[in-house]
Amino acid sequence: MEGFYSAAQASWEAMPYILGGLWWTAGLILGAMLVGFVLGVPLAVLHVYGHPLTRKAVAGYVWLFRGVPILVQLYLFYFGIMAYLSEIPALSFLPLSSGFLSAVIVLGLTSAAYQSQIFRGAMASLPAGQLKAARALGMSDAVAIRSIILPQALRLAIPAWSNEYSILLKDSALAFTIGVLEVMARTRSVAATTHQPLPLSILAGALFFFLTWAGIKTLKRLEAKVRIPGYAHQGSL
Amino acid sequence: MDDPVILRVENIVKTIGGQRILDDVSFSVKKGHLKVLIGPSGAGKSTLLACINFLSPPDSGTISLDGKAVDGKSRKELLALRQQVGMIFQDFNLFDHLSALDNVRVALVKVKGLDKRAATNRAMEELARVGLADKSTLYPAQLSGGQKQRVSVARALAMDPKVLLLDEPTSALDPELIGEVLTVIRDLADLGMTMVMATHQISFSASLADEFLFMERGRIVERGAPSQLLARDSGSRTQSFCAKLSELAGDGHCEIAPAPRA
Numbered sequence: 001m002e003g004f005y006s007a008a009q010a011s012w013e014a015m016p017y018i019l020g021g022l023w024w025t026a027g028l029i030l031g032a033m034l035v036g037f038v039l040g041v042p043l044a045v046l047h048v049y050g051h052p053l054t055r056k057a058v059a060g061y062v063w064l065f066r067g068v069p070i071l072v073q074l075y076l077f078y079f080g081i082m083a084y085l086s087e088i089p090a091l092s093f094l095p096l097s098s099g100f101l102s103a104v105i106v107l108g109l110t111s112a113a114y115q116s117q118i119f120r121g122a123m124a125s126l127p128a129g130q131l132k133a134a135r136a137l138g139m140s141d142a143v144a145i146r147s148i149i150l151p152q153a154l155r156l157a158i159p160a161w162s163n164e165y166s167i168l169l170k171d172s173a174l175a176f177t178i179g180v181l182e183v184m185a186r187t188r189s190v191a192a193t194t195h196q197p198l199p200l201s202i203l204a205g206a207l208f209f210f211l212t213w214a215g216i217k218t219l220k221r222l223e224a225k226v227r228i229p230g231y232a233h234q235g236s237l
Numbered sequence: 238m239d240d241p242v243i244l245r246v247e248n249i250v251k252t253i254g255g256q257r258i259l260d261d262v263s264f265s266v267k268k269g270h271l272k273v274l275i276g277p278s279g280a281g282k283s284t285l286l287a288c289i290n291f292l293s294p295p296d297s298g299t300i301s302l303d304g305k306a307v308d309g310k311s312r313k314e315l316l317a318l319r320q321q322v323g324m325i326f327q328d329f330n331l332f333d334h335l336s337a338l339d340n341v342r343v344a345l346v347k348v349k350g351l352d353k354r355a356a357t358n359r360a361m362e363e364l365a366r367v368g369l370a371d372k373s374t375l376y377p378a379q380l381s382g383g384q385k386q387r388v389s390v391a392r393a394l395a396m397d398p399k400v401l402l403l404d405e406p407t408s409a410l411d412p413e414l415i416g417e418v419l420t421v422i423r424d425l426a427d428l429g430m431t432m433v434m435a436t437h438q439i440s441f442s443a444s445l446a447d448e449f450l451f452m453e454r455g456r457i458v459e460r461g462a463p464s465q466l467l468a469r470d471s472g473s474r475t476q477s478f479c480a481k482l483s484e485l486a487g488d489g490h491c492e493i494a495p496a497p498r499a
Binding site: 133151 | 328329378389
């Protein structure tokens with residue numbers, strides 16, 4: 001009984017340490033969402049409007065990152081590519097041995113594959129007349145996509161995008177395998193000394209739940225904010 | 238009588254999915270004239286209009302604007318052509334995420350490079366012309382069909398087109414909304430806008446058109462002055478097509494409407 005008590009106390013005392021992992025988890029998600037967005041949008045545009053060969057290349061990229069488990073990618077990247085690159089003296093100024101960097105890149109590239117499909121679907125769902133009308137006014141395709149297609153497609157994509165956020169959030173827990181001190185890694189290391197995994201796992205679960213809730217709430221608010229007046233299709237999901 | 242030819246369409250052929258949609262179509266439009274394309278659905282009217290601004294590039298044939306043949310392979314020439322040829326679509330195709338004002342303004346800024354203030358002034362002028370100055374802040378989903386089509390006319394006119402192509406501009410409208418769009422088109426004709434219009438509004442267009450072009454299976458099979466083609470004893474395809482429409486609608490479709498306004 002006394003053993004349990006002291007373990008519970010140890011768990012309690014470890015709280016600030018575990019909460020500190022939130023910063024790393026949040027950093028992983030924001031970084032990966034950003035990388036995924038910045039790459040995902042052009043990939044989607046190329047997938048829909050690109051040359052047939054470019055489309056094939058994008059489809060290949062998507063297949064690759066959809067097909068290989070994130071855990072495998074993390075190992076390949078961190079212990080393989082990054083370890084190799086870090087031996088090149090000219091690159092020594094880069095933090096190549098940082099697990100965080102590897103994790104953001106891997107999660108970001110994977111998310112880019114998924115996000116590109118979200119945006120592709122949104123673009124494909126727009127009426128063909130939108131692009132036709134833009135072209136008829138003399139807009140180049142680049143201008144039409146930037147000013148007419150993307151503003152509409154990105155709005156439509158928000159519900160699916162918040163889904164991607166919650167998936168990415170949970171995938172980010174895998175970063176503990178390459179030494180990123182995010183919530184899961186800290187939970188495990190404390191549990192290893194207190195031998196009380198249950199309360200700590202509940203805490204970790206609650207933290208991930210909170211991040212999911214906060215993120216999705218924020219995206220809902222964004223969706224309402226950019227809603228097109230009178231456009232019934234919006235906000236119904 | 239000798240108005241210059243603005244638009245010349247020569248020997249246009251277009252095949253889609255192995256089917257010949259346009260088969261050697263030629264006509265020309267003089268400045269300030271209105272040509273009206275009539276004919277059954279599937280005759281190729283919409284495709285012909287889309288070939289003129291290369292939204293659907295012709296397989297062969299020539300489009301000339303102001304006497305200069307357009308090279309369909311040159312991106313620059315294409316964009317320049319489209320700037321000078323306005324288009325009105327059957328289903329409006331307003332940009333759903335933009336207010337009425339921005340719908341008219343966006344190409345002025347992004348294509349013509351006007352600064353925002355000049356673009357706003359011009360856009361408001363055009364909206365006023367179609368009677369929608371007070372709706373400038375509304376979004377397409379908040380407008381009626383007739384209002385949407387009038388915004389799309391304003392959007393096209395703001396670019397100062399040399400020719401306006403109208404692809405069944407009233408076909409998607411509820412009957413009670415057709416009038417307001419026809420009024421705008423009539424005003425444009427009165428102002429001397431050069432236009433090519435595909436429509437089933439035969440009696441309306443008969444009072445404005447300089448020439449009817451009757452299309453069937455990808456060819457222009459009849460052409461002439463409306464009064465001549467619609468004469469009861471003309472025995473024309475136009476007349477019998479019109480009689481059929483009029484029978485279905487139960488109205489005086491083939492009467493030539495009284496001269497536009499006193």
